[in-house]
Amino acid sequence: xxxxxxxxxxxxxxxxxxxxxxxxxxxxxxxxxxxxxxxxxxxxxxxxxxxxxxxxxxxxxxxxxxxxxxxxxxxxxxxxxxxxxxxxxxxxxxxxxxxxxxxxxxxxxxxxxxxxxxxxxxxxxxxxxxxxxxxxxxxxxxxxxxxxxxxxxxxxxxxxxxxxxxxxxxxxxxxxxxxxxxxxxxxxxxx
Numbered sequence: 705x706x707x708x709x710x711x712x713x714x715x716x717x718x719x720x721x722x723x724x725x726x727x728x729x730x731x732x733x734x735x736x737x738x739x740x741x742x743x744x745x746x747x748x749x750x751x752x753x754x755x756x757x758x759x760x761x762x763x764x765x766x767x768x769x770x771x772x773x774x775x776x777x778x779x780x781x782x783x784x785x786x787x788x789x790x791x792x793x794x795x796x797x798x799x800x801x802x803x804x805x806x807x808x809x810x811x812x813x814x815x816x817x818x819x820x821x822x823x824x825x826x827x828x829x830x831x832x833x834x835x836x837x838x839x840x841x842x843x844x845x846x847x848x849x850x851x852x853x854x855x856x857x858x859x860x861x862x863x864x865x866x867x868x869x870x871x872x873x874x875x876x877x878x879x880x881x882x883x884x885x886x887x888x889x890x891x892x893x894x895x
Contacts (some may be wrong), residue, residue: 717790761843763831767876773847777866780856787838796860800877801839805860809882820861824886826870826878831852853874 763769784796793799797806797820806816813820819829834850836842844854855870863878864870870878 714868751888752851761831763827763834765825765827767827767872770811770830770872771876772845772872773851774869775848775850775852775869776869777852777856777859777864779848780852781866783845783853784856787845788853791839796857804857807861818861819857820863820881822882824883826858826863826875826880827839829857830870830875871876 706828737865761769784792785794788796791799791800791801792804796804802818803816804819806818806823808814808816830850832855834843834845834847837845837853851870854875855864855868857871858864858878859868861865868874
């Protein structure tokens with residue numbers, strides 16, 4: 705069986721990518737044989753820092769990122785009845801979605817994973833409601849509505865009174881019942 709002549713053999717692109725292009729006298733690096741990369745379709749645009757800040761809506765456990773606004777459980781009850789009972793049930797219990805109210809013993813066989821029993825930070829409740837609720841229209845609530853809904857859930861779980869105002873200062877000061885039931889995977893306690 706005879707070997708095909710070098711000019712009739714198929715060239716291996718993989719070999720060229722791995723070893724570079726062959727030339728008489730040795731191997732030269734692949735980058736030396738490539739032309740400049742073609743220009744792309746220019747689909748993206750640079751985003752100004754102000755726009756990036758507007759999209760950064762994260763709220764951290766220490767309250768960093770909480771916006772201006774305020775609300776009480778009295779105001780939140782009206783919002784909850786209009787926006788939330790369809791999924792979470794009356795007073796946060798009994799709907800098709802997760803229960804939001806309940807305080808079974810944490811050392812029991814099946815402890816409730818509700819706002820009052822499980823969540824370690826009240827600021828996280830605000831963050832979650834703002835970015836994910838209502839399910840059919842996330843990011844549609846005003847800051848006042850989110851503070852009021854957060855206050856209402858805290859009230860239903862016996863953590864704040866119905867007239868206590870939640871805002872960027874008071875919300876981060878709320879001590880959740882199970883705050884010390886968690887530990888930070890990054891060390892230093894995380895609080």
